[in-house]
Amino acid sequence: MKILETAIIAEKPEFLDALLSRFPVSREKVLDIDVYRLELSESAVMIIYNLDPNKRYSDEILLHLQPHLRGLIIALNEKDMQIETNHADNIETYLKQYPGTPTILAVATHQSLLAVVNKAVIKNGFYLDNDGRILFWNQENAESLKNIWTTLLQAIQTNQS
Amino acid sequence: MYDILVYMTEVGIEQEIRLFLEDEDFNIHMVESFDDVIEICGQEMVDLVLVWPCEVDATKDLITLLSAHHFDYLPVVPIVDSEIPAGDIVALPVADFIRLPKSKAVFLKILKNVLSDVGSQRGTNENGDWAGSLDEYNVIDLIQMIEINEQDVELCIRYNDFAGKIYFKKGKLIDASFQDKTGMAALDKLAFWPKGHFQIRSVNLDDMPENIQRGNQEILISQVKKVFKIESLLSELPGLTEAVMRNPLVSGQKLTPLQKEIVDICQKPLTVLAVLLKISAANEDILSELKVLMQSGMIGRRNDIELLVQLEAEKSGLGKLIDSMSSIFKKKTEFDFTYADYEMPEEDQPRATLEIPPVSLTQEENGQIIEKLETFFK
Numbered sequence: 001m002k003i004l005e006t007a008i009i010a011e012k013p014e015f016l017d018a019l020l021s022r023f024p025v026s027r028e029k030v031l032d033i034d035v036y037r038l039e040l041s042e043s044a045v046m047i048i049y050n051l052d053p054n055k056r057y058s059d060e061i062l063l064h065l066q067p068h069l070r071g072l073i074i075a076l077n078e079k080d081m082q083i084e085t086n087h088a089d090n091i092e093t094y095l096k097q098y099p100g101t102p103t104i105l106a107v108a109t110h111q112s113l114l115a116v117v118n119k120a121v122i123k124n125g126f127y128l129d130n131d132g133r134i135l136f137w138n139q140e141n142a143e144s145l146k147n148i149w150t151t152l153l154q155a156i157q158t159n160q161s
Numbered sequence: 162m163y164d165i166l167v168y169m170t171e172v173g174i175e176q177e178i179r180l181f182l183e184d185e186d187f188n189i190h191m192v193e194s195f196d197d198v199i200e201i202c203g204q205e206m207v208d209l210v211l212v213w214p215c216e217v218d219a220t221k222d223l224i225t226l227l228s229a230h231h232f233d234y235l236p237v238v239p240i241v242d243s244e245i246p247a248g249d250i251v252a253l254p255v256a257d258f259i260r261l262p263k264s265k266a267v268f269l270k271i272l273k274n275v276l277s278d279v280g281s282q283r284g285t286n287e288n289g290d291w292a293g294s295l296d297e298y299n300v301i302d303l304i305q306m307i308e309i310n311e312q313d314v315e316l317c318i319r320y321n322d323f324a325g326k327i328y329f330k331k332g333k334l335i336d337a338s339f340q341d342k343t344g345m346a347a348l349d350k351l352a353f354w355p356k357g358h359f360q361i362r363s364v365n366l367d368d369m370p371e372n373i374q375r376g377n378q379e380i381l382i383s384q385v386k387k388v389f390k391i392e393s394l395l396s397e398l399p400g401l402t403e404a405v406m407r408n409p410l411v412s413g414q415k416l417t418p419l420q421k422e423i424v425d426i427c428q429k430p431l432t433v434l435a436v437l438l439k440i441s442a443a444n445e446d447i448l449s450e451l452k453v454l455m456q457s458g459m460i461g462r463r464n465d466i467e468l469l470v471q472l473e474a475e476k477s478g479l480g481k482l483i484d485s486m487s488s489i490f491k492k493k494t495e496f497d498f499t500y501a502d503y504e505m506p507e508e509d510q511p512r513a514t515l516e517i518p519p520v521s522l523t524q525e526e527n528g529q530i531i532e533k534l535e536t537f538f539k
Binding site for chain 1: 520521522526527529530531533534535537538
């Protein structure tokens with residue numbers, strides 16, 4: 001069984017719910033972190049850690065987790081593009097230590113705004129790096145949700161090759 | 162050696178000027194901006210200012226500028242080409258003017274005559290007044306020299322826009338003033354300047370109260386101790402005349418009021434000396450806090466910070482985002498939580514590490530996964 005470990009840092013719980021809303025995930029708890037398990041194929045499973053900004057994790061836990069992460073989704077609102085969190089230092093350290101981790105900056109956008117954005121921008125987002133993109137999404141827009149996950153998986157695939 | 166400041170009104174004429182002024186008796190400072198004029202005048206003991214080539218309006222502006230910064234005692238001599246009528250020049254408050262073309266020998270002879278006529282700012286004049294550079298004599302030297310002469314004098318010192326006075330009655334130091342400070346507090350801010358220039362003027366201080374009651378020796382000992390303390394702190398900091406500035410890439414640190422004051426005034430590059438003079442707290446306290454700020458990266462040497470900012474601007478893509486992630490993740494000010502029950506290894510025990518090899522998916526597996534994902538969104 002191949003395990004693909006990823007993490008979501010969602011500014012609000014509803015962002016996490018929306019991102020996982022289409023998946024038949026099972027929830028577990030590992031090292032005090034909520035973990036969602038998603039069967040992707042007979043031989044592959046994706047583990048999604050919910051790094052809740054409102055919780056405080058010990059450095060030990062995060063240090064343990066960081067080397068395993070293959071992808072990261074940061075979901076935040078479009079207004080101030082900021083997440084208030086207790087573990088900002090850990091995340092900053094992680095991002096600096098593993099700069100090549102495929103990362104999606106998922107910016108939650110109002111459906112009416114999403115509707116007028118060029119389709120190519122919705123599909124491809126904005127380029128940040130070979131391993132990173134800014135994507136716009138709305139929980140009512142299934143296509144935009146799918147886009148986040150497929151882009152992340154493609155980035156992970158590109159990153160490992 | 163005379164210090165001559167040349168204000169160039171045209172670009173690309175340095176070589177020509179050097180040809181004329183190459184002389185063992187001259188130390189030449191060539192500048193192209195008014196800001197540089199004021200900086201040099203504040204730091205060096207300038208004997209003469211040349212405007213080369215003379216433009217009437219630029220010369221007028223320069224004289225106004227020198228006056229506004231209290232450098233109106235500096236003689237200004239325009240170097241005039243044949244097209245400007247002499248009447249336009251002599252109407253200006255200039256010490257003299259030299260008209261080109263002339264041979265170098267003639268030019269130098271005239272210039273030295275001018276210097277001799279206007280009188281050097283160095284040395285003693287007929288009133289017993291004396292001026293010089295703090296590079297040559299620092300304030301502690303000057304206090305001792307004035308004490309020997311036993312006269313009523315005021316010692317004026319200046320560095321860029323900073324100026325202070327120390328008063329002596331029959332050679333005894335009785336008061337000092339610097340910005341809004343007087344007495345020992347002012348003296349503490351004046352006694353350690355490594356740059357700038359001084360002027361000693363005879364004045365009548367009969368009616369002046371003795372704000373400082375200590376004897377000169379006691380004052381000297383305390384000031385020498387303070388200077389040593391400053392030098393000791395400076396051993397781990399940039400030099401007094403080195404510029405420091407705030408690092409705009411570092412933020413979010415909790416600052417003490419004094420640290421905040423330092424950070425606020427260092428938004429633009431400032432020499433360490435200027436930081437000490439702009440802030441009214443004790444020099445030692447400022448330097449200690451500056452050291453903390455430099456260790457935290459909040460303040461740095463000007464060159465280092467400018468380089469960092471430039472590198473940051475040149476970064477592109479995710480690297481830039483990654484480095485600025487701290488701006489996305491705002492640290493919470495308070496939290497009420499407890500750590501999870503997680504067994505921390507004892508210090509003397511080796512830390513448990515979990516080795517998981519990176520997942521390697523084949524092209525086919527990836528295709529299957531993407532396909533599966535798509536089914537969730539149908």
